[in-house]
Amino acid sequence: MSHAYHHMCGCAACCRHERNEERREESIDALVADWNRGDDAKRREAEEWTAGSFEGEHYSEVTLALDELHRLGATPAVIEKLHRLAKVESAALQEKLREMAEAEIDRGMAA
Numbered sequence: 001m002s003h004a005y006h007h008m009c010g011c012a013a014c015c016r017h018e019r020n021e022e023r024r025e026e027s028i029d030a031l032v033a034d035w036n037r038g039d040d041a042k043r044r045e046a047e048e049w050t051a052g053s054f055e056g057e058h059y060s061e062v063t064l065a066l067d068e069l070h071r072l073g074a075t076p077a078v079i080e081k082l083h084r085l086a087k088v089e090s091a092a093l094q095e096k097l098r099e100m101a102e103a104e105i106d107r108g109m110a111a
């Protein structure tokens, strides 16, 4: 007997679906972690996708923060500013890496 998936339904078909979804998420997490550990090519690919995707103001802030880093050194204020900008850059890059990993895992599952 099969029916549309119900969350927490408990029947064999729905449990299998839940296990598959869980495995898919774990595979995606593992692949992203793997790429973050050492795959510079994948991170560069993600960077190409996200390059230029921020507002102009963001790039101005990055340039000014780097100018301060060079002139003033790594003062707490400069590091704080760079860290704030890094957080924004990293979120976009990691989101793209995750999309790439999802596509790769789903391709692998379909094959």
Ligand SMILES: [Zn+2]
Residues within 6 Å of the ligand: 003, 005, 006, 009, 010, 011, 012, 013, 014, 015
């Ligand atoms: Zn069910």
